[in-house]
Amino acid sequence: MNSRRDFLQKIGVSALALHLAPLAGWANNTTNNEKTYDGKVLRVAIMGLGSYGTRVAEAMQSCTKAKLVGVISGTPSKVKAWQSKYGIPEKNCYNYENFDNIKNNPDIDAVYVITPNGLHHDQVIRVAKAGKHAISEKPMSVNAQQGQEMVDACKKAGVKLLVGYRMHFEPKTLEVIRMRQAGEFGKIMFFQGQCGFTIGDPTQWRLNKQLAGGGAMMDIGIYAINGSRYMTGEEPIWVTAQETKTDHEKFKEGVDETIQFQFGFPSGAVASCLSTYNMNNLDRFFLDGDKGFAELQPSTGYGPIQGRTHKGELTQPITTHQTVQMDEFAGIIFDNKKPVVPVDGEEAVKDLKIIDAIYQAVKTGKKVDIKLS
Numbered sequence: 001m002n003s004r005r006d007f008l009q010k011i012g013v014s015a016l017a018l019h020l021a022p023l024a025g026w027a028n029n030t031t032n033n034e035k036t037y038d039g040k041v042l043r044v045a046i047m048g049l050g051s052y053g054t055r056v057a058e059a060m061q062s063c064t065k066a067k068l069v070g071v072i073s074g075t076p077s078k079v080k081a082w083q084s085k086y087g088i089p090e091k092n093c094y095n096y097e098n099f100d101n102i103k104n105n106p107d108i109d110a111v112y113v114i115t116p117n118g119l120h121h122d123q124v125i126r127v128a129k130a131g132k133h134a135i136s137e138k139p140m141s142v143n144a145q146q147g148q149e150m151v152d153a154c155k156k157a158g159v160k161l162l163v164g165y166r167m168h169f170e171p172k173t174l175e176v177i178r179m180r181q182a183g184e185f186g187k188i189m190f191f192q193g194q195c196g197f198t199i200g201d202p203t204q205w206r207l208n209k210q211l212a213g214g215g216a217m218m219d220i221g222i223y224a225i226n227g228s229r230y231m232t233g234e235e236p237i238w239v240t241a242q243e244t245k246t247d248h249e250k251f252k253e254g255v256d257e258t259i260q261f262q263f264g265f266p267s268g269a270v271a272s273c274l275s276t277y278n279m280n281n282l283d284r285f286f287l288d289g290d291k292g293f294a295e296l297q298p299s300t301g302y303g304p305i306q307g308r309t310h311k312g313e314l315t316q317p318i319t320t321h322q323t324v325q326m327d328e329f330a331g332i333i334f335d336n337k338k339p340v341v342p343v344d345g346e347e348a349v350k351d352l353k354i355i356d357a358i359y360q361a362v363k364t365g366k367k368v369d370i371k372l373s
């Protein structure tokens with residue numbers, strides 16, 4: 001194992017980072033810079049200045065339609081560092097106790113919640129009550145009931161709720177979706193999603209049931225769940241699932257290490273997926289139809305995504321996912337723009353219902369029906 005990977009695993013960064021090309025390198029490849037943009041800019045405050053929050057902040061420097069203007073953090077030293085790095089004024093800085101006051105701040109449109117999963121529910125509801133649009137990281141919460149409460153709270157407050165599904169804007173992913181919609185793969189028969197990495201530090205929040213809501217499924221398995229839906233274009237109607245746990249000390253009760261799960265779709269197509277915190281080199285989607293196939297590997301890492309179909313290599317441009325996502329979010333929030341694959345709270349509740357069903361299938365050993373509407 002190389003030292004970079006050692007380091008990332010020690011600090012608890014997901015394996016997605018392992019596919020990372022240097023950020024500066026990607027910036028040159030970013031394609032969505034529309035230099036003439038003079039429309040409304042989405043002014044965003046980031047809550048949770050951790051590893052992914054930092055990545056989003058860096059990527060937002062290349063946005064044209066969104067701008068980082070505020071922070072919410074419990075660590076004053078981080079706030080100071082971000083203020084000087086990104087030119088954030090004192091009046092746009094909050095902590096976890098006082099951020100409800102953001103309701104009185106006309107210079108912030110949206111709050112991007114990038115904290116541990118188990119905190120998203122309460123924090124997003126507070127953001128909604130403060131009258132600001134809410135962006136939540138995935139998983140949106142730790143079960144479908146909480147997710148629905150978040151959707152309801154945002155609806156009641158008249159604000160939008162979006163989720164950081166960055167793959168929904170990724171060019172090679174979108175090309176596979178376009179080809180599938182155009183019938184180029186024929187009748188879809190099978191999807192395979194493999195998502196995992198070997199997690200490090202046993203004391204990190206990702207291995208704490210209260211903060212993570214579960215284990216690998218919440219963090220990385222969700223990519224296979226969401227991917228199985230946008231790759232096949234169908235919603236699963238049943239699931240079977242099996243859990244394997246080799247380390248009961250590290251992966252305590254309620255924190256899954258490895259789960260294999262299978263879906264059935266209305267058309268008769270099936271999916272076979274793996275979610276794990278105990279294996280590396282797993283970031284692959286495979287879609288099979290009776291006229292062709294698509295393979296993405298890496299399929300959900302930060303980039304570059306690579307893939308091929310029965311017609312050859314996919315050559316769509318490499319983008320910085322978080323830059324494109326935030327620019328697209330501005331269009332969705334201000335102009336009701338409709339993305340190819342939804343990124344709203346309802347979309348996230350579907351993933352959470354499926355996660356609930358997977359955990360139930362593991363617990364009961366039975367095939368569980370899934371009802372998403």
Ligand code: NAD
Nearest residue numbers: 014048049050051052053114115116117137138139164205
């Ligand atoms: P992290 O541990 O690096 O950062 C979490 C931040 O939350 C830290 O700044 C920490 O101080 C803060 N925090 C606030 N209250 C806390 C508490 N009670 N306990 C622990 N930390 C607390 O984690 P991360 O990797 O940045 O993940 C944050 C969220 O972003 C998670 O929901 C994760 O699933 C998501 N994420 C998404 C992607 C993606 O590609 N979309 C990638 C990584 C992480």
